[in-house]
Amino acid sequence: MPQKNSSKPILRFAPSPNGRLHLGHAYSALYTWNAATLLGGVALLRIEDIDAERSKPEFAAAIFEDLHWLGLDWPEPVMRQSDRMDIYAAAGNQLRDQGLLYPCFCSRSAIAAHAGDTDPEGAPLYPGTCRHLGRGTQIERLERGDPVQFRLDTEKAMDRVGMLTFTAVGPLVTDRPQIRYARPQRWGDVVLQRKDMPASYHLSVVVDDAAQGITHVTRGRDMEAGTDIHVLLQMLLGLPSPIYNFHKLILDDAGRKLAKSKGSETLADLRARGWTPDNVRKAVGF
Incomplete structure (x- = not known):
């Protein structure tokens, strides 16, 4: 695996093993490997299996x-999030020591009932119900074993870091870099830890990108808004911020993004129907 001080650009493709890959994943992987070639760098594979309930060994395989099958290869060993739980917990503790995390005992239904606005993904925006709970109440409920998750106090965090910017390129990864402004406030107080999980996607991905020395992050346009949270966490944890590039999404005939949850046809399905890797590359524009 390339070292963090490598002079070569380092990119990564980081799927979650909670289902089979589809054409959208194929496009993202091919895009990342192509970008690494254009930049004279290397593409890593990372398995984001932090969600033990949904991640399955057969999907990882x-x-x-x-x-x-698509003709891609990568350096070994492959990083797996399930091996790094203690590292994520330490990052969460770092934020907790800064006074930036607080316990939240609200259920999804309670949040939906009291939320007025929505986040960039259309989910109810957390209204901050538990942000001002007294310390005694927090301890009482934690000791009682109430279901809990730990949220980032985004307003307090932004007061600490001030104006946030990050570097993006596009539409090609070789385009001239531009400075973009991050607006994490539109996500409200995001969940970073749960009782049974030491880190959310947002926290684990910034820790992993720093550990692997990722210099360029290629991701779908549906993750563009989420980058705001990642830039904030990088600043709070003292981690470097990669250059970001947001690529197009592969859509179905109805104009919807392909997704495992929607039962989109998988690469295995296509292979069973006689598709070749060249057929896949042509279908997604490579």
Whole structure:
């Protein structure tokens, strides 16, 4: 695996093993490997299996199978989030020591009932119900074992870091870099830890990108807004911020983004129907 002080650009493709890969994943992987070639760098594979309930070994094995079938390879060893729980917990504790995390005992239904605005993904925006709970009440409920998650006090965090910017390129990864302004406030107080999980996607991904020395992050346009949270966490944790590039999404015939949850046809399905890697590359524009 390339070292963090490598002079070469380092990119990554980081799927979650909670289902089989589809054409959208194929496009993202091919885009990342192509970008690494254009930049004279290297593309890493990372398995984002922090969600133990949804992640399955057979899906992780299928990721390797599908990517090899597409003709892609990567340096070993492959980072797996399930091996790094203590590291994520330490990052969360760092934020907690800064006074930036607070326990939240609200259920999804309670949040939906009291939320007025929505976040960039259309989910109810957390109204901050538990932000001002007294310390005694927090301890009482934690000791009682009430279901809990830990949220970032985004307003307090922004007061600490001030104006946030990050570097983006596009539409090509080789385009001239531009400075973009991050607006994490539109996400409200995001969940960063749960009782049974030491880190959310937002926290784990910035920790992993720093650990692997990722210099360029290629991701779909649906993750563009989420980058605001990542830039904020990088600043709070003293981590470097990569250059970001947001690529197009592969849509179905109805104009919807392909998704595992929607039962989009998988690469294994296409292979069973006689598709070749060249067919896949042509279908997604490579």
